[in-house]
Amino acid sequence: xxxxxxxxxxxxxxxxxxxxxxxxxxxxxxxxxxxxxxxxxxxxxxxxxxxxxxxxxxxxxxxxxxxxxxxxxxxxxxxxxxxxxxxxxxxxxxxxxxxxxxxxxxxxxxxxxxxxxxxxxxxxxxxxxxxxxxxxxxxxxxxxxxxxxxxxxxxxxxxxxxxxxxxxxxxxxxxxxxxxxxxxxxxxxxxxxxxxxxxxxxxxxxxxxxxxxxxxxxxxxxxxxxxxxxxxxxxxxxxxxxxxxxxxxx
Amino acid sequence: xxxxxxxxxxxxxxxxxxxxxxxxxxxxxxxxxxxxxxxxxxxxxxxxxxxxxxxxxxxxxxxxxxxxxxxxxxxxxxxxxxxxxxxxxxxxxxxxxxxxxxxxxxxxxxxxxxxxxxxxxxxxxxxxxxxxxxxxxxxxxxxxxxxxxxxxxxxxxxxxxxxxxxxxxxxxxxxxxxxxxxxxxxxxxxxxxxxxxxxxxxxxxxxxxxxxxxxxxxxxxxxxxxxxxxxxxxxxxxxxxxxxxxxxxx
DNA sequence: AAGTGGTCTAGACCACCTT
DNA sequence: AGGTGGTCTAGACCACTTC
Numbered sequence: 091x092x093x094x095x096x097x098x099x100x101x102x103x104x105x106x107x108x109x110x111x112x113x114x115x116x117x118x119x120x121x122x123x124x125x126x127x128x129x130x131x132x133x134x135x136x137x138x139x140x141x142x143x144x145x146x147x148x149x150x151x152x153x154x155x156x157x158x159x160x161x162x163x164x165x166x167x168x169x170x171x172x173x174x175x176x177x178x179x180x181x182x183x184x185x186x187x188x189x190x191x192x193x194x195x196x197x198x199x200x201x202x203x204x205x206x207x208x209x210x211x212x213x214x215x216x217x218x219x220x221x222x223x224x225x226x227x228x229x230x231x232x233x234x235x236x237x238x239x240x241x242x243x244x245x246x247x248x249x250x251x252x253x254x255x256x257x258x259x260x261x262x263x264x265x266x267x268x269x270x271x272x273x274x275x276x277x278x279x280x281x282x283x284x285x286x287x288x289x290x291x292x293x294x295x296x297x298x299x300x301x302x303x304x305x306x307x308x309x310x311x312x313x314x315x316x317x318x319x320x321x322x323x324x325x326x327x328x329x330x331x332x333x334x335x336x337x338x339x340x
Numbered sequence: 341x342x343x344x345x346x347x348x349x350x351x352x353x354x355x356x357x358x359x360x361x362x363x364x365x366x367x368x369x370x371x372x373x374x375x376x377x378x379x380x381x382x383x384x385x386x387x388x389x390x391x392x393x394x395x396x397x398x399x400x401x402x403x404x405x406x407x408x409x410x411x412x413x414x415x416x417x418x419x420x421x422x423x424x425x426x427x428x429x430x431x432x433x434x435x436x437x438x439x440x441x442x443x444x445x446x447x448x449x450x451x452x453x454x455x456x457x458x459x460x461x462x463x464x465x466x467x468x469x470x471x472x473x474x475x476x477x478x479x480x481x482x483x484x485x486x487x488x489x490x491x492x493x494x495x496x497x498x499x500x501x502x503x504x505x506x507x508x509x510x511x512x513x514x515x516x517x518x519x520x521x522x523x524x525x526x527x528x529x530x531x532x533x534x535x536x537x538x539x540x541x542x543x544x545x546x547x548x549x550x551x552x553x554x555x556x557x558x559x560x561x562x563x564x565x566x567x568x569x570x571x572x573x574x575x576x577x578x579x580x581x582x583x584x585x586x587x588x589x590x
Numbered sequence: 591a592a593g594t595g596g597t598c599t600a601g602a603c604c605a606c607c608t609t
Numbered sequence: 610a611g612g613t614g615g616t617c618t619a620g621a622c623c624a625c626t627t628c
Binding site for chain 2: 152
């Protein structure tokens with residue numbers, strides 16, 4: 091009924107979480123291994139259910155563990171894809187580049203689902219950047235190995251692409267950028283603005299994100315050679331599925 | 341003692357959290373505003389303390405709200421700095437670039453604290469990339485307006501920088517990169533590998549991060565003109581304090 | 591002094607997964 | 610059938626902030 095008279099400096103649930111985190115980060119518990127469950131923690135430490143849950147919730151919110159209903163709590167894995175920002179400048183040019191983080195994009199193709207194309211009134215920021223109140227919008231979701239990894243929304247100035255293949259489902263060989271080129275507005279420069287944050291609920295659903303998984307938000311603006319913005323592309327990435335790489339010269 | 345016979349499709353705590361999130365994202369509740377507290381939610385919805393707490397914890401773990409002991413739970417703000425990856429290629433070159441996200445780096449200087457310099461045995465990954473088992477390490481933390489925003493650790497091949505100003509506290513005009521230049525190894529190419537994840541506990545402490553705040557991890561490798569890696573710089577950024585910008589050509 | 595969030599106990603019913 | 614995590618109740622003591 092009464093807890094120990096002098097509360098220990100760090101709360102019980104936190105010390106338990108620390109112990110488990112150590113086991114995970116040290117590799118003692120490996121990817122996919124099962125953590126001690128609520129009942130096990132209650133018995134081992136003589137604590138109440140809520141306290142055991144709180145300990146596990148720490149690791150879950152840190153993205154180190156994933157709960158599976160009716161089964162247990164498991165160590166989470168990190169197997170990223172590699173996304174290249176500026177491919178043309180990539181390491182092949184000066185060779186010898188060594189990657190810090192492994193990734194395994196090899197051979198696994200993207201799948202596109204939920205493609206949607208529509209003409210819309212632009213949100214404030216998009217309208218400002220594209221200098222156009224009306225835009226054509228292409229929405230899609232990318233999956234790898236059947237698991238969603240990215241949502242992407244492209245915006246084009248309506249006047250620029252009206253009636254072209256850019257607003258059709260099948261954009262033809264070379265895709266949207268080739269069509270923009272046909273129009274005399276081939277993308278020549280890119281700006282990517284990037285931030286990370288916790289996902290909103292609809293993003294959690296669409297990307298099937300476990301708790302403790304941030305998203306990376308990329309706002310990419312494409313400019314034609316004469317400096318006209320021709321596309322804004324907003325991407326929401328599952329941070330557990332990606333390593334981003336940017337290469338550039340001094 | 342008994343809850344309603346047919347449990348509602350979505351749990352109570354989640355519906356409350358949804359309502360509050362809506363209020364935050366719609367701007368009805370603004371930056372720094374106080375959310376209804378545990379007692380208020382208990383009274384308004386006729387629920388137990390733990391349920392009210394659970395509702396608030398959702399928003400806290402989403403990074404939308406910050407709890408303040410003895411005071412209340414408040415709407416969190418996002419006022420990022422802007423970090424430029426490839427400045428030389430930046431938008432000024434072709435003009436007209438419009439930023440999607442506001443940021444206010446203007447005039448606010450970085451402060452460096454906790455500078456540490458040491459000779460160490462390199463971790464496996466660093467040793468592999470730098471092709472050197474022994475490294476000199478420079479650690480420091482950057483703050484803006486007295487609030488920590490970034491931790492940074494630079495690694496140099498020991499043989500390359502031994503006895504030079506690179507391993508001294510004061511690196512002189514132009515800093516470390518200028519000294520590498522003096523040695524005939526001026527950085528000419530950069531690769532940045534970037535990911536986002538929830539912070540580890542020591543990062544939470546050192547960056548003073550509220551719950552629900554991811555970190556952005558950047559591993560930056562600098563190569564000299566002839567392709568030799570001369571520095572690896574690992575940066576841990578508070579994701580709520582940064583927008584990253586990369587500019588490049590097609 | 592009163593109110594707030596932080597921690598903890600000891601129960602309960604439920605849906606879900608494994609066996 | 611039994612174990613697991615998900616939700617919820619009704620209390621308790623505490624440290625801290627605000628007034």
